[in-house]
Amino acid sequence: MQTKPVFPFTAIVGQEEMKLALLLNVVDPKIGGVMIMGDRGTGKTTTIRALVDILPSIPVVKDDVFNSHPSDPELMSYDVQQKLANHEHLPIVYKKVPMVDLPLGATEDRLCGTIDMEKALVEGIKCFEPGLLAKAHRGLLYVDEVNLLDDHLVDILLDAAASGWNTVEREGISIRHPARFVLIGSGNPEEGELRPQLLDRFGLHTAITTVKDAKLRVKIVEERSCFDRDPEAYLQRWQEAQTQLTNQIVQAQQLLPNVTIAEELQIQISQICAELDIDGLRGDIVTNRAACAHAALRASTVVEMEDIEKVIMMSLRHRLRKDPLSTMDSGERIQQIWGAVRHST
Incomplete structure (x- = not known):
């Protein structure tokens, strides 16, 4: 098909x-x-x-309805775990x-x-x-x-x-x-x-x-028109960039377990969450994880300040709203407190 x-x-x-x-x-x-x-x-x-x-x-066990991983027990269905324990052969396909x-x-x-x-x-x-x-x-x-x-x-x-x-x-x-x-x-x-x-x-x-910028709107319309006219030629033109991004993702996934974040940066993240009066620790955890993932995308094993800056708005913006009737914060408070914390260290 x-x-x-x-x-x-x-x-x-x-x-x-x-x-x-x-x-x-x-x-x-x-x-x-x-x-x-x-x-x-x-x-x-x-x-x-x-x-x-x-x-x-991704590699999956053939004919398994749960897309079970062939070697990671955490990503296997119970039936596949049993087969693995019984040393049965697990045919593998990529999908x-x-x-x-x-x-x-x-x-x-x-x-x-x-x-x-x-x-x-x-x-x-x-x-x-x-x-x-x-x-x-x-x-x-x-x-x-x-x-x-x-x-x-x-x-x-x-x-x-x-x-x-x-x-x-x-x-x-x-x-x-x-x-x-x-x-x-x-x-x-x-x-x-x-x-x-x-x-x-x-x-x-x-x-x-x-998008409000007129030139950017024209650019978006042109790109979409080119794709609609000849999808195959358009996809061919972008194939190299697509492949590069795929390779970047694979490399980042492999690099992620080795990424480290310094304690002083972790303290700054938690300080911001505390000053914003964010409930619980989910904001701290997600910001740390997202910063590590961003560092891995940069092909780095060390989290820098720029990684936190790129993710902190996305990680905390929706955690500021405690009243269902209030509107979503635009992010100005996060930027202000982030700037204050940076300059104080």
């Missing part, structure tokens, strides 16, 4: 914060996903779909990183999967029909207009994204499977924000607006 050409990630003009947030989550999925809020027609969905094309293929869309009307069963109770009770067999969380394992799970999604489903999504596991229980029967994915939510702020308690659990938050 011939796939529809996707606009190349490296050809997307502007929206640098959104692109960086996505790349950081790909380098380190433990950052916790990204919430992208912005006007309609600002390229949110185009950018997210383009991301998949630059991601390196594209999965990208799963969660429709707004999805039910809990569609998201989590279902257990066939008739087979379980009559035949004593645990027959599990995987849901979207299983299909998204080791990939991306995208929810457009996540702010319109039922809070209960958002809770399930965030729990699975944080723990890396999905548990389905029906009538005393329980099935558990790995569900490690990068959760990407997008929405239009005019249609309402997520509750602060849910928003806080997204690792990063990016706020994107319609």
Whole structure:
């Protein structure tokens, strides 16, 4: 089946914060996903779909519905773990990183999967029909207009994204499977924000607006027109840049475990979080993780001040809002306190 050409990630003009947030989550999925809020027609969905094309293929156990990793037990289904323990041969194939869309009307069963109770009770067999969380394992799970999604489903999504596991229980029967994915939510702020308690659990938050600069708008329109006229020629023109970015991601993923951040920088991050009166320690943790991922993207094993500057707004902006009726902070407070902390050290 011939796939529809996707606009190349490296050809997307502007929206640098959104692109960086996505790349950081790909380098380190433990950052916790990204919430992208912005006007309609600002390229949110185009950018997210383009991301998949630059991601390196992943090794999976052939015919396994959970995209199990062939050697990492944390990323394996129970059946594959058993086969590995019994020294059975595991055939390996390479496949594209999965990208799963969660429709707004999805039910809990569609998201989590279902257990066939008739087979379980009559035949004593645990027959599990995987849901979207299983299909998204080791990939991306995208929810457009996540702010319109039922809070209960958002809770399930965030729990699975944080723990890396999905548990389905029906009538005393329980099935558990790995569900490690990068959760990407997008929405239009005019249609309402997520509750602060849910928003806080997204690792990063990016706020994107319609481009105002006339020359830049012309550039965006021209690039899109070129792609629509001859997608194959356009993709060929950007192939080298796409390959370079893929290699950069692979290198960053390999480098990440060796990245270190100095204690004085960690203290500065925590000082800022304390002065901003951010609840809990999630802001501290995410800022540290994102700074390390940014350093790895630069092919460096040492976090510098510039890495923190690039990620601190995305890491903390959405954690300032404690009242559901208040508006999102533009980031001025973060910049002011960051500047004060820098100059005091």
